[in-house]
Amino acid sequence: MATDTFSAVLDPEAQRTPATEDSGAGLSSWQMAPRLETLHGKTLYLVNQGFGGSDIFLEQFQSWFAENMPSVKTVARRKTGFIFRDDTSDLWKEIKEKGDAVIFGVAG
Amino acid sequence: MTAVAGCCRTLELKYGIPTAPLSTIAFQNVVQEDREFFGVPLRFTYAPHPVVSMPPSVLRGYIEGNDPVTGRRLVDEVLEALTKPYTAEESANVAIARPALPEKQRFLKGDTEENLQRLFVERGWTDGLPIILPTEERVAAMLTGTSQPLDKVVSKAFMVDTQENLRVTVEQVAIVAVMAGAQPEYLPVLLAIAAAGQPAIQPSTLPFASAILVNGPIRNEIGMNSGMGTLGPYCQANAVIGRAWTLMSIVWGYARRKRTFWTSQGNNYTYNNLCMAENEGRSVWEPFHVQKGHKPEESVVSLFRGWNLINSMGAAARRSWGEEVKLQMQALPALYSGATLILDPMLARHLKENENFQTKLDVSRWISENITMTADQFWKNDMIDMLVAPLAASGVQPYASWQKLPDDALIAPYHRPEKINIIVMGGETSPLWKVSDLDYMGSQSVDKWRK
Numbered sequence: 270m271a272t273d274t275f276s277a278v279l280d281p282e283a284q285r286t287p288a289t290e291d292s293g294a295g296l297s298s299w300q301m302a303p304r305l306e307t308l309h310g311k312t313l314y315l316v317n318q319g320f321g322g323s324d325i326f327l328e329q330f331q332s333w334f335a336e337n338m339p340s341v342k343t344v345a346r347r348k349t350g351f352i353f354r355d356d357t358s359d360l361w362k363e364i365k366e367k368g369d370a371v372i373f374g375v376a377g
Numbered sequence: 378m379t380a381v382a383g384c385c386r387t388l389e390l391k392y393g394i395p396t397a398p399l400s401t402i403a404f405q406n407v408v409q410e411d412r413e414f415f416g417v418p419l420r421f422t423y424a425p426h427p428v429v430s431m432p433p434s435v436l437r438g439y440i441e442g443n444d445p446v447t448g449r450r451l452v453d454e455v456l457e458a459l460t461k462p463y464t465a466e467e468s469a470n471v472a473i474a475r476p477a478l479p480e481k482q483r484f485l486k487g488d489t490e491e492n493l494q495r496l497f498v499e500r501g502w503t504d505g506l507p508i509i510l511p512t513e514e515r516v517a518a519m520l521t522g523t524s525q526p527l528d529k530v531v532s533k534a535f536m537v538d539t540q541e542n543l544r545v546t547v548e549q550v551a552i553v554a555v556m557a558g559a560q561p562e563y564l565p566v567l568l569a570i571a572a573a574g575q576p577a578i579q580p581s582t583l584p585f586a587s588a589i590l591v592n593g594p595i596r597n598e599i600g601m602n603s604g605m606g607t608l609g610p611y612c613q614a615n616a617v618i619g620r621a622w623t624l625m626s627i628v629w630g631y632a633r634r635k636r637t638f639w640t641s642q643g644n645n646y647t648y649n650n651l652c653m654a655e656n657e658g659r660s661v662w663e664p665f666h667v668q669k670g671h672k673p674e675e676s677v678v679s680l681f682r683g684w685n686l687i688n689s690m691g692a693a694a695r696r697s698w699g700e701e702v703k704l705q706m707q708a709l710p711a712l713y714s715g716a717t718l719i720l721d722p723m724l725a726r727h728l729k730e731n732e733n734f735q736t737k738l739d740v741s742r743w744i745s746e747n748i749t750m751t752a753d754q755f756w757k758n759d760m761i762d763m764l765v766a767p768l769a770a771s772g773v774q775p776y777a778s779w780q781k782l783p784d785d786a787l788i789a790p791y792h793r794p795e796k797i798n799i800i801v802m803g804g805e806t807s808p809l810w811k812v813s814d815l816d817y818m819g820s821q822s823v824d825k826w827r828k
Contacts, residue, residue, distance in 0.1 A: 276487035277513035281502055281552045283629045284481050285541040299417060302388070302395040304462050313459075318381055319767065321429035321759050322436070326399075329437045333452060348384065349771060352763050355383030365392045370459045373388070374399025375428045376381040376408075 309340040311369040316360070317345070319352040323375045330372060344368065382411045385419050397458035401426035402445045406635070414540045418467055420458035422451055429759075484513070497556075502628050504620065504648065508556040519551040522561030523568060524828045527551070532574040536630055536637075543629060545571055553628055557621035562599045563614060565826035566591060567621050569678040573821050577622040577650050579682060580637035586646035586684055588717075588815050589619055589653065590800060592666035593676030595823055596654040603656035605804025608719075608811075619652025644684070651686065651815075653802055659722035660801035661729045662737045669820050676823035681717060681798070683815035685709060692808045698728070699747065705812040706748050710758045711790035712765070714797070715816030716744070721803035724810055737799035745794040753784035 305311060313334070315327040324347070331343045344367075350356040364371060385396040398419050400408055403426040412418065423446045424439045431439075444451045485493065493510055497503050509515065520527055527548040534543040550571045554564055570589065579585040591601055602612035610616060625631075632638040657664045657673075666677035687708065693701045706716060718740070720728075728734040734743065755761055756779075769776035779788050791797055798817055803809065 273489065274487050275490060275493055275510060275512060276484075278485045278487070278493055279511045279513060279516055279548075279552050280482055280485050281497075281511060281549070281556060281628045282481060283549050284544045284546070285536070285539070285630075286544070288535055288540050288542045299390050301390070301418070301463050301468065302393045304395050305460050308456065308460060316384075318384070319763050321762070322431060323428060325431075325433055326424070326428050326436045326439070329433055329440055330452075330455075333437070333440055347767070347770065349767060352767065353380050355380060355387055357384060357387075361388060361392050361394075364388070364394055368394070371385075371388055371394055371396045372399065372455060372459075373385055373396055374381055375424060376398075376400035376404050 305370055308338060308370070312342045312344060312367060314364050314368045314371045315343055315345045316364075316371055316373045317347045318374060318376065319348055320375060326375050327372065348373075379407065379411060382408065382415075382419055382421075386415065386417050389419070390417070395459050396420075397422060397455040399424060399455075401428055403427070403639075405446060410540075418463070418469075420454075422454040422458060423447075424451060501633075502556075502624075504623055504627060506620075508624075509558055511552040511555040515555045516548065516551050519554050519559065519561050519564055520547070522551075522554075522564030522828065523547060523826050525568070525826060531568055531571045534574055534629075534631075539630070539636075545625075545629060549629070550625070553621055553624045556628075557624050558613070558617045559621055560599070560613075560617075563618055563621075565676075565823045565828075566595060566599070566618055566678055568826035569821040569823045570618075570622050570680070571625060572826075573678070573680055573819060575680055575682075575818055576626040576631035578626040578632035578638060578647050580631060582639040582641075584640045584642055584644040584684060585682055586644045586651065586686070586815070587622070588646075588651035588681040588683075588813075589622060590665060590679040590681070591618075591652075591654040591676070591823075592657065592664050592671070592679070593823065594674065595676035595827075596657070601654035603654040603802045604659075605806060607653055607656070607802045607804070608651060615652045615654070616649055619649030622650050622652075623647050646686065651681075653719075653800070655800055656722050656802045659805065661722070661726050662799070662801060665798065665800055666820060668737065671820065671822075676827075677820050678823055679820040680818045681815035682818055683715070683717070683813055686811055686813040686815075689810045689812075692724075698724070698732075698810075699743070702744065702810075702812060703748050706744065706791065707750050707754075709812070709814040710760045711750070711755065712758075712760050712814065713816065714745075714791050714793040715814060716791060716796070717798040717800060717813045717815040717817070718744075719800045719802060719811040719813070721805060721807065721809050722801050723803070723805040724808035725801045727808055738794060740799050741794040741797035744797050745791045746789060748791055749787040749789050751784060752779055752782040752786045752788055755788060755790050756780065 317323045334341045349360050385398040388394045402423045423444050525547050529547045532545045577587045599614045601614045671677050687705045734740045769780040
């Protein structure tokens, strides 16, 4: 291979800038939801995001609660809307009205 | 993963509902990047990977077994995520302030060709094949292929892995064009592809394939092959244009392994993205771009995305063409009714003259009406379950009705003829065809990028 020096080869990468505007990045203030004192007597939504196997995984959670914490009412639901977006509102409103907490997944 | 985090943030911050998000161990770094970007301390619990295809007994074992990150029992962590109050330390905003990126240097440090070739490989700027080094002189020559200024912005994108905005200029497209081995006259086609803002390699765990179709006068002007061996390695323009689209994905960062690109096996089609030109001169039907509203004299690039391409292994000598196509298309998911058939001009002529398919849409309608599969086969496809089942649950027809059918009920899953694309190309050696699940993503004018 030739050993001549190439002194003017262009960098092929595109120009990048941090995406901070409108992205929600580094929110300056927020408040996590208050945690429950106990799950007993509460309604727990098991929300399947829609990836393969998530429904069966959450069914197993439902069985585990029935066997080990029967006072917890579990409701298995699938996320509405598009699987890859945070575009759900109907189910979240239902949970706000009827539920107390959410197990959500499974990413992967 | 990002959707899980996004939904849980919304539930926590907007609705005030405590959440216990779940991920598999494979996406731990993505969870961490999300945390660093947003600063919101979601309490993720990790299961072993994978979840998909595991029997219920194994998944039960995951729940009662340990989180592979912390070594603690998974279900205990989930219970704690919902009941243990956040400490001040845990609630601290850990979003990492991202300083402005340094202005990109236009030139690399000078070196020998051997060392620079190695640099391109080490930085992940190649498809594994040698590239042409984009020297200033070569890029300047490439830019003679367009009248557009080198600093004109061709497209913008948001990079989910690095949470950065990406800006691509005419010069960046010209650089990739040089690397791929393009001639200056190919540049308008590549600018049109770049302007679509669609990556050739889709950020995903799935092995997507992409495809390029060129219509109009530029096909012949730049020497694209739409005849014999059109999809084989026999034509510089087809080979290089297809390769360049993949290099755009690799160099600009759409396809970063274990950042945005997770597919276990990949897809060999992404080496040159089935780059093709329609054989308009030998087709008995309207060109594809005219079907999409362009004038015949316009030059247009159309892009497609799917997974599979099934070749006809014969010419339907022992069965009708329709029966053969039915068998092939039943093997595809029929996602949103999308499909693309690539017919040799000889077959297109036969279908028109002997089978009375006067237009491409006649063929699409026949497919739509005659290709059936059971409801069970349709709904048990992973893509259909992921992407169509939510539509059915929302009442979108015909999916909502199909979901209520018994498993053995027959449905016509290619229910939208306009989504079944017909492309004519080939050398008329035999009346062959190809069937694919490639879905049309849109078209871009080439002419506005020409000299």
